[in-house]
Amino acid sequence: MSVLVLLEQRGDLKNCALEAATVASKIAKKAGMELNAVFIGKSLDDQADLLKGFGISKLFVYENEQLTHYSSDGYVPIVRELANELGAKVIIGSASALGKEFCASVAGRLGVELVQEAIGLDWDNGLVAKKPVYAGKVISDVRITSEPAMVSVRPNVVVVERDGDTAPELVKREMPQLDLRTVIKDVAEAAVGTVELTEAKIVCSGGRGLGEGENFKVIQALCDVLGAALGSSRAAVDAGWIHHSHQVGQTGKVVSPDLYVACGISGAIQHQAGMRTSRIIVAINKDPEANIFKICDYGIVGDLFEVVPALTEEARKILAE
Ligand SMILES: Cc1cc2nc3c(=O)[nH]c(=O)nc-3n(C[C@H](O)[C@H](O)[C@H](O)COP(=O)(O)OP(=O)(O)OC[C@H]3O[C@@H](n4cnc5c(N)ncnc54)[C@H](O)[C@@H]3O)c2cc1C
Numbered sequence: 001m002s003v004l005v006l007l008e009q010r011g012d013l014k015n016c017a018l019e020a021a022t023v024a025s026k027i028a029k030k031a032g033m034e035l036n037a038v039f040i041g042k043s044l045d046d047q048a049d050l051l052k053g054f055g056i057s058k059l060f061v062y063e064n065e066q067l068t069h070y071s072s073d074g075y076v077p078i079v080r081e082l083a084n085e086l087g088a089k090v091i092i093g094s095a096s097a098l099g100k101e102f103c104a105s106v107a108g109r110l111g112v113e114l115v116q117e118a119i120g121l122d123w124d125n126g127l128v129a130k131k132p133v134y135a136g137k138v139i140s141d142v143r144i145t146s147e148p149a150m151v152s153v154r155p156n157v158v159v160v161e162r163d164g165d166t167a168p169e170l171v172k173r174e175m176p177q178l179d180l181r182t183v184i185k186d187v188a189e190a191a192v193g194t195v196e197l198t199e200a201k202i203v204c205s206g207g208r209g210l211g212e213g214e215n216f217k218v219i220q221a222l223c224d225v226l227g228a229a230l231g232s233s234r235a236a237v238d239a240g241w242i243h244h245s246h247q248v249g250q251t252g253k254v255v256s257p258d259l260y261v262a263c264g265i266s267g268a269i270q271h272q273a274g275m276r277t278s279r280i281i282v283a284i285n286k287d288p289e290a291n292i293f294k295i296c297d298y299g300i301v302g303d304l305f306e307v308v309p310a311l312t313e314e315a316r317k318i319l320a321e
Contacts, residue, residue, distance in 0.1 A: 001033045002028075002034040002035065002057075002086050002087065002088050002089065002090075003024050003027055003028040003033050003034070003035045003036070003088065003089065003090040003091075004024075004036050004038060004079075004082065004083055004086060004088040004090070004091045004092070004148075005017075005020050005021050005024040005035065005036070005037045005038075005056070005091075005092045005093070006020065006037075006038055006079060006091065006092070006094070006099070006102065006103070006106075007020070007021070007037050007038065007051075008020075008093070008094045008098065008099050008102075009040075009041045010187075011041070011042070011068075013039075013047050013050055014094070014096065014199065015160070016094035016095075016099065016153075016155040016156075016199055017094060018050065018051075018054075018160045019094065019153060019155065019156070019157075019159075019160055020093060020094050020153050021037065021051065021054040021160075022054065022158050022159070022160050022161050022162075023153050023158055024037075024054070024090075024092040025054045025055045025056075025161075025163075027090060027092070027122075027123050027127065028055065028090075029055065030123040031089075031090070033089060033090070034057045034058075035054070035055050035056050035057055036056065036058045036060065036086055036088075037051065037054075037056045037059045037060070038059075038060045038061075038078070038079060038082055039059065039061045039062070039063075040067050040074070040075050040078055040079075041062075041063065041068060042063060042064070042065060043063050044063060048167065048170060049167070051167070052162065052164075052166060052168075053162025053163055053164050053165050053166065054162060054163075054168075055163065055166070056168035057168060058168060058171050059168035059169065059170050059171065060082055060171045060173055061170060061173065062078055062176075063172070063175075064175040066175070066178075066183055067175070068184075070098055070101075071182055071183065071184060072102075072105040073178060073179065073180045073181050073182060074178055074180055074183075075102060075105075076105045076106055076109050077109070077176065077178060078176060078178075079091075079106045080106060080109045080110055083106075083110065083148060089148050089149065090127055090148055090149050090150075090151075091106065091148045091149070091150045091151075092121070092150075092151055092152075092153060093106075093150075093151075093152045094153055095116055095117045095118070095152035095153055095154045095155065095198075095254075096155055096196075096198050097198055097253070099152055103116065103150060103151075103152040106150065107150045110150070112147065112148060112149070112150055113144055113149070113150065114150045114151065114152070115129040115131055115142050115144055115151045116151075116152045117131065118130060118131055118142075118151045118153050118154065119131070119139070119153075119154050119157045119256075119277060120157070121151060121153070126143055126145065126149065127144045127149035127151065128141050128142065128143050128144075129142045129151050130142075132277065135250055135269050135270060135272065135273035136272055136276045136277065154254065154256055154277070155198050155199045155256065156199065156255075156256040156257055156258070157256050195227065195228065195229035196229065197229045197230075197231060197245075197246065197248070197253050197255055198253050198255055200228060200255065200257050201227075201257050201258045202223075202226050202227065202228035202229070202257050202258065202259045202260075202261075203228055203229050203230075203231045203248070203255050203259070203260050203275070204219050204222045204223050204226065204228045204229075204230065204231065204260075204261040204263065205230070205231030205232055205233065205248055205260070205261065205263065205265060205275075206219040206230075206231075206232055206233075206236060206242075206263050206264055206265070206304075207232065207233035207235055207236055207262070207263065207265030207271075208233065208235040208236060208239070208264060208265075208266075209263065209264015209286070209304055210236060210241065210263070210264050210304070212241065213236075213241030213242060215305075216230070216232075216236075216241060218263075218304070218308050218309065219263055219308065221308075222308055222311060222312045222315070225312050225315045225316045225319065226259075226315055226319075228257075229255075229257075230242075230246055231247075231248040231255065231260075231275075232247055232248065233247070233249065233265045233266075233271050234247055234249055234251065234271070237252070247274075248271065248274040248275050249268075249270045249271045249272075249275070250270040250271075250273040250274060252274055254273070254274045254275075254277075255274060255275055255278065256277045256278055256279075257278050257279070258278075258279045258280065259278070259279070259282065260275050260278035260280070260281045261282045261283075262275070262281065262282070262283045262292050263284045263285075263304045263307075263308055264284070264304045265283070265285070265292055266287070266290050266291055267283070267285075267290055267291035267292025267293070267294070268291065272291075272295060280297045280298070281295060281296040281298075282296060282297065282298045282300070283296035283298070283300070284299075284302065284304050284307045284308060284311075285299075285300075285301065285304075286301065286302060286303050286304070288301045
């Protein structure tokens with residue numbers, strides 16, 4: 001009986017992989033099960049050190065050039081075989097954009113239930129996941145009854161914690177015979193220096209209040225200073241001002257950064273669905289009655305074209321000190 005954690009990488013291990021390991025470690029302890037992990041990629045190199053202190057018993061490593069980038073043909077059969085071999089009772093992955101597809105594909109192949117986007121996990125004679133429903137207005141406790149119980153954990157809702165520095169036993173595995181219909185040769189980043197939205201620690205978003213697409217440069221300037229990812233409301237996407245990949249919300253991406261700055265966004269329930277679990281929410285809106293002020297920690301009633309450049313300048317000065 002064991003817990004298996006899927007470690008996400010893009011060359012380097014992602015922070016969400018360490019978050020998943022943190023959650024998996026607690027569940028394994030509480031359930032009295034062994035914890036194992038699987039890394040699939042080009043090369044783990046010296047990153048095994050990052051996996052010390054989670055109580056991982058065995059770290060299964062599948063290294064191959066063809067496994068550099070995620071593909072369901074390559075990764076899913078490996079996890080399915082390993083989960084069966086280990087008799088995994090619980091499988092935990094990450095709810096990043098890639099992780100959600102990975103977990104869904106594994107669950108599909110294993111024929112088990114999957115809870116995506118859990119914001120907390122507990123063990124009570126079985127796995128219980130905290131899952132936001134109704135656009136984040138309700139947090140439900142979902143008991144997962146299938147075996148293995150499978151869940152993906154929303155990035156940034158867990159603080160990475162280690163207990164000691166015991167290293168896992170490395171178990172290097174040969175590349176299995178796979179029917180790879182597609183091999184991703186290369187991945188081009190959308191733009192140099194951009195930060196992936198779902199994993200960003202800070203997200204600054206713009207909405208219809210920007211008036212036109214050109215004005216996203218005001219928000220981008222704040223992002224550049226803070227090292228933040230650029231988000232948007234759906235209204236801005238629908239207006240053709242920004243690509244859908246930046247959309248935050250029910251039909252966009254779900255983010256849980258330490259800091260979310262909403263500029264010229266009214267705070268519709270569908271937008272909130274994508275950002276209300278952020279740790280600190282700052283809202284800038286000229287309408288004091290805007291819904292966003294009901295869920296924010298700090299609200300600034302004002303014209304974003306005055307407030308955002310002033311904030312950017314202040315942040316630039318403080319961060320330069
Ligand atoms: C099925 C469905 C799914 C949806 N999914 C999503 C989703 O994923 N994400 C999403 O965001 N929306 C989604 N929506 C749309 C959502 O209902 C809202 O229409 C949308 O979020 C509004 O975007 P907004 O806040 O930018 O625009 P508005 O609601 O028009 O708000 C603009 C705000 O800007 C303020 N403003 C104007 N000028 C300034 C200024 N100069 N300075 C400061 N403030 C200013 C205004 O006071 C106003 O509050 C969905 C809707 C449906 C029906």
